[in-house]
Amino acid sequence: MTTPQIGPTASTADISLATAKKSTGGALDKDAFLKLLVASMKYQDPSKPTDPAAYMAQLAQFAQVEKLDAISTGQADASRWAQTVAGQGMLGRTVIGKGATGDLAGVVTAISMTAAGVPRLQLSTGGSLAVTDVTQVTPTPTPPPP
Numbered sequence: 001m002t003t004p005q006i007g008p009t010a011s012t013a014d015i016s017l018a019t020a021k022k023s024t025g026g027a028l029d030k031d032a033f034l035k036l037l038v039a040s041m042k043y044q045d046p047s048k049p050t051d052p053a054a055y056m057a058q059l060a061q062f063a064q065v066e067k068l069d070a071i072s073t074g075q076a077d078a079s080r081w082a083q084t085v086a087g088q089g090m091l092g093r094t095v096i097g098k099g100a101t102g103d104l105a106g107v108v109t110a111i112s113m114t115a116a117g118v119p120r121l122q123l124s125t126g127g128s129l130a131v132t133d134v135t136q137v138t139p140t141p142t143p144p145p146p
Contacts, residue, residue: 033062080117083131087111087119090137095121097134104129107140 037058044050088111096105106123113119120128 030062030066033065037062080119084111084113084119087121087131090121090131090134092140094138094140095123095129095134096136097129099127099129099133101127 037055040050041055087108090108091111092108094105094107096103098104104123104125104127106125106127108121109124110122111119112122112128119131121131121134122128
């Protein structure tokens with residue numbers, strides 16, 4: 001893709017690219033990419049048509065970006081699932097970790113999920129701790145029989 005030109009000979013696609021970069025802080029999202037692709041096709045000079053292979057290459061790159069985005073989302077979901085499973089393994093155990101207010105310790109009594117889907121451990125001491133903030137897990141001692 002060529003560098004956009006702004007000035008008396010600027011094409012509509014060049015101006016659209018410059019506008020899209022300003023509105024998104026320099027980064028282009030999927031919608032901006034498609035809008036620019038359509039604008040460049042719509043306003044191309046009929047006497048100098050763009051090579052179809054260039055469009056195909058751009059569409060292939062766009063497809064790769066979409067797939068990478070899907071992979072990233074899948075990995076984030078898998079990470080949250082693994083944290084939930086780890087948290088379930090901590091139920092009834094004594095944990096120590098770094099909370100928002102400092103070090104926390106207690107027996108894990110329950111697991112709750114935040115609005116973002118991140119599991120938090122509810123402690124017998126009344127605090128809560130993110131699974132990722134746990135630094136130590138030990139078995140809870142059982143009281144001797146009477």
